[in-house]
Amino acid sequence: MHTPSRSRFLRLALLLGFTLALPDAFAADPAAGDFAMPWWGWPIALFAVCFLLGIIAVPAGVGGGVLFVPIVGGFFPFHLDFVRGAGLLVALASALSAGPSLLSGGLASLRLALPLALVASASSILGAMIGFALPTHVVQTALGATILAIVVLMASAKKSEYPSVPAPDALSAALGMNGILVEAGTGRQVPWHVHRTPQGLAVFFVIGILAGLFGLGAGWANLPALNLLMGAPLKVSAGTSSFILSLVDSSAAWVYLNKGAVLPMIAVPSVIGMMLGAKIGARLLRVLPAAAIRKLVLGLLAFAGLRALLKGLGVWN
Amino acid sequence: MELNEKGLGRDQLAYARVLAVITHAGLALLVVLFGAYVLGLLDPHVPHHRLPDLWKLPAGQFLEATGMAPGWGWTALLHRADILTLVGIAALAFASVPCLAVIMPVYWRARRMSLLVICALEIGVIVLAASGLVTGGH
Secondary structure, three states, rough: OOOOOHHHHHHHHHHHHHHHHHHHHHHHHHHHHHHHHOHHHHHHHHHHHHHHHHHHHHOOOOHHHHHHHHHHHHOOOOOHHHHHHHHHHHHHHHHHHHHHHHHHHHOOOHHHHHHHHHHHHHHHHHHHHHHHOHHHHHHHHHHHHHHHOOOOOOOOHHHHHHHOOOOOOHHHHHHHOOEEEEEEOOOOOEEEOOHHHHHHHHHHHHHHHHHHHHHOOOOHHHHHHHHOOOOHHHHHHHHHHHHHHHHHHHHHHHHHHHHOOOOOOHHHHHHHHHHHHHHHHHHHHHHHHHHHHHHHHHHHHHHHHHHHHHHHHHOOO | EOOOOOOEHHHHHHHHHHHHHHHHHHHHHHHHHHHHHHOOOOOOOOOOHHHHHHHHOOOOHHEEEEEEEEHHHHHHOOOOHHHHHHHHHHHHHOOOOHHHHHHHHHHHHHOOOHHHHHHHHHHHHHHHHOOOOOOOOO
């Protein structure tokens, strides 16, 4: 027997599948000819897909950017340059919007974020430049391989509410990368600090390259780096991860703007759709089955990653 | 640096305040400008009906096909609706710079020179990316 939440989940999955299939059907069929979608159909379809992606991104615990690039890149007729540019803006706008409440609520730490964001934002410029220098099929293939690796990482990565950090390292102590987390329910104050800062900076350098190269929001990598590697509490890691994106994606976004890879007709409906969807997703957090949604998202990402990989290899165009 | 009852410093609260104002203004600007573009209130540089043929091209070929220059060349066409929308996008991409600038005096007064330098470098990175000097935009 279907429970209400399962039936809601099935309806959402069907709606998402149908919405994704529509643009691909119009774009992939060269015989569509006179029946090809008019120009205004594309931003509407994009808005609808991003709205649904925004709804499922919140309960699945992923950022919109990582869903946007492989899915829109795989199923819409836009060149990957424009999809990567729009993906960066989707991630940037979401991170900027969430930033004030995360910072003023103590769920993001400015002083933890600043050094890491500096390294990642500099390397994101490098990543974006690499992305424009490489042939599209190479970027597409690398994107597919990266998305499949992200699926494995997301499915297997552990989390730790309060990781054990015996002592801060010298660099994090000098930079004041510590704080106090006030638990919402109990009001308990939990002091925290981090360690392995040099290793963290090295990891964020690589994260920045990937963010700039593919236009992905990099929350999927920021969170485990902050939580498991550097030992920040899980809530601080999640909030700071989102805040870091607002700085990293700013510098990469300028590279895409300078290269002419930001098309308002693609970027703006995506940003608006994703942000409205995320608001609905946050409201539905209690009624949607989060575990099932997460499985749906991982399945969707695996499919989109495989599509990107095969498209890049010229197997499935 | 003094912390409030939530364990937050003045730097973090000041950053959050400025970010809230700029982000809301930037998003509102983006929606208004895009509305004018999509509803045809202003003429676009690239007609709407040409877009499905052009957005399949790589960005470099798109610029050539539409007669646009890379880098800040788009600012010469701000009277066109599609190009004007880029102002809203640029505002979001620049939003972090005023926030960083606002907290620098806080770090100066608290003698946190390492954080002051990090903020200055972060502003430098964003401005460098925006300038197009390292990315071949000019």
